[in-house]
Amino acid sequence: MCVGLPARVVSVNDGTAIIDANGAKRDVRAELLDDLEPGDYVMVHAGVAIAKISSDDEEEGSEVLGLLAI
Amino acid sequence: MNEIIEKAREIITSYDGPKVRIMEVCGTHTHEIFRLGIRSLLPENIDLISGPGCPVCVTQVGFIDEALYLALEKNCLITTFGDLIKVPGTEMNLAKARAKGANIRPVYSPDDAVNLAIENPDKDVVFLSVGFETTTPSSCLAVKRAKELGLNNFSILVANKSMPNAYQKLKGSADAFLYPGHVNAITGNGVCKQLKEEGVSGVVAGFTATELMTALAVTIEMLKKGEPFFVNCYPRVVKDEGSVFAQKLMDEVMELCDTEWRGLGMIEKSGLKLRSEYSDFDSRIKYNMPHIEGKPNPGCRCGEVLQGHCKPSDCPLFGKVCTPLHAVGACMVSDEGACSAFYQYAQ
Numbered sequence: 001m002c003v004g005l006p007a008r009v010v011s012v013n014d015g016t017a018i019i020d021a022n023g024a025k026r027d028v029r030a031e032l033l034d035d036l037e038p039g040d041y042v043m044v045h046a047g048v049a050i051a052k053i054s055s056d057d058e059e060e061g062s063e064v065l066g067l068l069a070i
Numbered sequence: 071m072n073e074i075i076e077k078a079r080e081i082i083t084s085y086d087g088p089k090v091r092i093m094e095v096c097g098t099h100t101h102e103i104f105r106l107g108i109r110s111l112l113p114e115n116i117d118l119i120s121g122p123g124c125p126v127c128v129t130q131v132g133f134i135d136e137a138l139y140l141a142l143e144k145n146c147l148i149t150t151f152g153d154l155i156k157v158p159g160t161e162m163n164l165a166k167a168r169a170k171g172a173n174i175r176p177v178y179s180p181d182d183a184v185n186l187a188i189e190n191p192d193k194d195v196v197f198l199s200v201g202f203e204t205t206t207p208s209s210c211l212a213v214k215r216a217k218e219l220g221l222n223n224f225s226i227l228v229a230n231k232s233m234p235n236a237y238q239k240l241k242g243s244a245d246a247f248l249y250p251g252h253v254n255a256i257t258g259n260g261v262c263k264q265l266k267e268e269g270v271s272g273v274v275a276g277f278t279a280t281e282l283m284t285a286l287a288v289t290i291e292m293l294k295k296g297e298p299f300f301v302n303c304y305p306r307v308v309k310d311e312g313s314v315f316a317q318k319l320m321d322e323v324m325e326l327c328d329t330e331w332r333g334l335g336m337i338e339k340s341g342l343k344l345r346s347e348y349s350d351f352d353s354r355i356k357y358n359m360p361h362i363e364g365k366p367n368p369g370c371r372c373g374e375v376l377q378g379h380c381k382p383s384d385c386p387l388f389g390k391v392c393t394p395l396h397a398v399g400a401c402m403v404s405d406e407g408a409c410s411a412f413y414q415y416a417q
């Protein structure tokens with residue numbers, strides 16, 4: 001029940017959004033996130049978009065491992 | 071294999087310092103670490119232990135008994151995340167109750183349960199609300215929607231839990247924690263930074279192979295330095311402040327209460343209940359629930375597994391009497407449970 005689903009936002013409408021997760025489309029609640037736009041990537045839990053995803057995991061990994069050099 | 075994973079792997083596999091214990095608090099981390107084969111890479115001096123971060127696993131037996139009471143005595147339509155259906159209550163699980171005629175429906179979200187209540191005005195719909203900060207906002211949104219719609223045939227049986235005070239109980243169980251990324255996406259990093267001030271180390275971890283390997287490599291490097299630390303290794307999703315909207319929403323609809331965790335016992339202010347403004351949607355109040363004390367199977371060692379005191383394979387029932395098809399304890403039921411992950415991947 002806890003597995004997050006990364007998905008692309010297809011459209012946003014008054015607190016709800018249609019998302020596309022690997023080709024499967026569904027409606028989710030989107031009130032938790034400000035300024036959501038089509039094309040954004042979000043993390044979905046139990047039918048609610050809980051966070052925006054701001055980059056891919058490789059970019060993130062190099063940023064995080066880069067911190068170790070300091 | 072990408073460059074990041076390669077670099078992280080080198081840090082992890084070349085570790086030759088004293089033995090360290092790293093607790094993956096989150097059940098999804100336990101599962102993914104097994105599935106991706108990361109455990110088999112670890113040298114003997116890195117011990118990964120599974121923590122209590124699967125909401126299904128820490129839900130008390132009495133909660134299942136309460137759900138059975140509503141299903142069998144009050145004739146409610148019980149809606150639930152699928153994982154809960156096979157969790158043993160004192161005498162049976164919800165799947166058995168269904169075979170006896172109880173109306174039990176798995177749903178993907180609490181909102182789907184509200185939809186069922188709208189479509190079935192003649193039925194009393196109850197949603198079994200479990201989960202940490204990641205899932206709690208979805209229950210709060212559903213209750214608010216039911217109130218706005220004036221639904222009088224929808225309520226929730228709440229056993230939601232809050233992580234921050236549980237960390238206090240877990241202090242000392244490990245040298246560092248892998249904090250659950252999606253809990254921090256809601257709560258922010260304040261609690262983890264405070265824990266660092268109290269000498270408790272940890273990193274927030276994401277869920278992909280790159281993210282888990284990075285988080286473990288950072289943990290090892292920081293442990294070598296010997297100072298308490300906190301690093302957000304999942305910044306593409308977790309922001310320092312978390313989701314302010316979700317925090318306000320949870321505070322508006324629910325309030326903290328003392329609650330019992332399977333395995334960890336009673337932890338002050340670590341549970342949630344509906345605020346009095348929403349009491350019409352509280353199944354316990356609506357159905358005048360009697361006090362129900364559940365009795366876990368005395369042979370099950372879930373409690374020790376959840377605190378990292380023993381491995382699932384140390385339980386004498388593991389893989390013999392207790393398997394995912396015939397689970398004796400909750401840790402074997404949920405895909406995110408430690409016993410189920412050990413059974414699927416370590417056999």
Ligand code: SF4
Binds near residue numbers: 370
């Ligand atoms: S193997 Fe089964 S009985 Fe043993 S601790 Fe795990 S869930 Fe409980």
